[in-house]
Amino acid sequence: MRKDAVLCTIPIVGMGGLGKTTLAKRIFNDQHIEKHFEKRIWLCLPEMSEIKSFLELILESLTERKVEVQSRDIIVKKLRDALGEKQYLLVLDDLWRVDSTSWHEFLDTLRGINTSRGNCILVTTRSKQVASIVAADLHKLGKLTDDHCWSIFKQRAFVDGEVPEEILSVENKIVEMCQGLPLAASVLGGLFCNKEKHEWQAILDGSSLVASEDSIKNILKLSYDYLPSPHLKKCFSYFAIFPKDFQFEKDQLIQLWMAEGFLRPCQETPVMEDVGNKFFQLLLQYSLLQDVNLDKYNNTTHCKMHDLVHDLAGDILKSRLFDPKGDNGEKLSQVRYFGWESPSDQIDKIYEPGRQASRSCQPQSSS
Ligand SMILES: Nc1ncnc2c1ncn2[C@@H]1O[C@H](COP(=O)(O)OP(=O)(O)O)[C@@H](O)[C@H]1O
Ligand SMILES: [Mg+2]
Known part of the structure; x- marks a missing residue:
């Protein structure tokens, strides 16, 4: 992060279920971050279609009050009052769509509102295109290691910590299915939880659990199919x-x-x-x-x-x-x-x- 810039923008990009929101939340709630940024704002909106409504939501988050319909100028003025010259961190979680013109207009407006140095916008997105509009340097979130996936799976599936021998022999198949996604490991673990050996054997033998690009969707669907009522x-x-x-x-x-x-x-x-x-x-x-x-x-x-x-x-x-x-x-x-x-x-x-x-x-x- 560049401390000399008024506003720096950091995009975290990666597929759904990879852990982008979790990472952003960790950063947002980190003690040092809390100390560093006097104002922290978290927004989850799929697209930046109208800048005014984004500014309105930032204001609502800062003041914890609903903004009645007001002109953009009034919202900007109120934002200036609410932010002062305090350093802020804005997280835009799961931004799907934004065009370059709106994005830069949004940044210019924010730079006009607060001119202190070291403010930051963190964006999580599945879209490389959105990430490249947000900043030239994008942070691609890596997949989890097999060991990490296995550990998440085990924790969810075998709450008492005892892993049956037979499951150990299919570790490879399970981590392959997870494709490095913590969400997949967690849902797959939930599916195996409280199941008898013959039940999870049937799940493993079924055709739905074949590792592919769509593994996560298959795992989620399978989990739904197995809901007991x-x-x-x-x-x-x-x-x-x-x-x-x-x-x-x-x-x-x-x-x-x-x-x-x-x-x-x-x-x-x-x-x-x-x-x-x-x-x-x-x-x-x-x-x-x-x-x-x-x-x-x-x-x-x-x-x-x-x-x-x-x-x-x-x-x-x-x-x-x-x-x-x-x-x-x-x-x-x-x-x-x-x-x-x-x-x-x-x-x-x-x-x-x-x-x-x-x-x-x-x-x-x-x-
Ligand atoms: N490092 C991790 N270790 C364990 N579980 C994780 C980790 N990262 C994410 N998760 C879990 O995986 C799921 C998906 O994470 P999330 O951050 O929502 O993904 P994304 O925002 O990329 O779609 C959540 O249930 C979260 O708790
Ligand atoms: Mg997310």
Whole structure:
């Protein structure tokens, strides 16, 4: 990082599930970084379409207050007040799209707002093109070593630490499947967790686990296929109606599952909330949820879903709704979720008749 520049930009590039967000979070929360940068801002937005909304979000993050609709000049002035001449670190996590003109205009605006030296923007992205717009020097995040993948797999799969002999003999196949991706190792470990020997043998013998470019997608799909109940599968695909990077509150999520009729009490678990808690724990065990927040009693309160896992939930939901041969009766006439993506100023204009059966409505603003 160049200390003499007003603003330096660092892109971290690599495929999904490689650990970019984790690395950026480590940096963001590092003690020295906290000391060095008086102001730290974390944003996760797929594209930089309009600079004003980016500036607005930075301001909201700094002031922890919603910005009512205001002109760009007012936002810039408020940002100047909020930042002063304090050094800042801005993380843009998972930026998918940006054009060169907007990017440079954004930087110029920031340089005009705060002229002290040593400010930094860290961008994580899967796109080399985005990375090359952000800076000429891109940091390509390397894959994990086989040993590291194996260690993540073991930790997730065999929580008590005892690894069966038979698994040791297929270590090579497992690390090959992981392709150096911690997400793959973690989900594969979750899939093997609490399984009998004949079950994981069947998984290993199946055709889905062949190492390829798409390994991560196959592993995620396999993990979904092995979820132990069709109701749990519905609960999983329900995540798709929320925006990416959404922080879920466990209790609220369980209430929503209940309202949707996904939770069926049984003799063993007669209380619906307990069924919901069990499902939630299973999704965590399968590593389909992550970034858990705990309360002081070590109970999970919040969590997130990785964007690749969220993509899978979306694919499952779509395939259930739009498969004309679907045998589960969920045809279009019975659509219960309705979501759309639109710039926030156009959401009011969207009107969709004939969806009276829908129970959940999720506008996903793209600006
Ligand atoms: N070095 C690591 N060791 C163990 N697990 C990791 C490591 N890096 C990332 N992970 C885990 O892998 C998953 C994917 O990481 P993430 O940072 O979200 O990837 P990306 O942002 O590149 O898609 C997360 O569940 C994260 O906890
Ligand atoms: Mg990420």
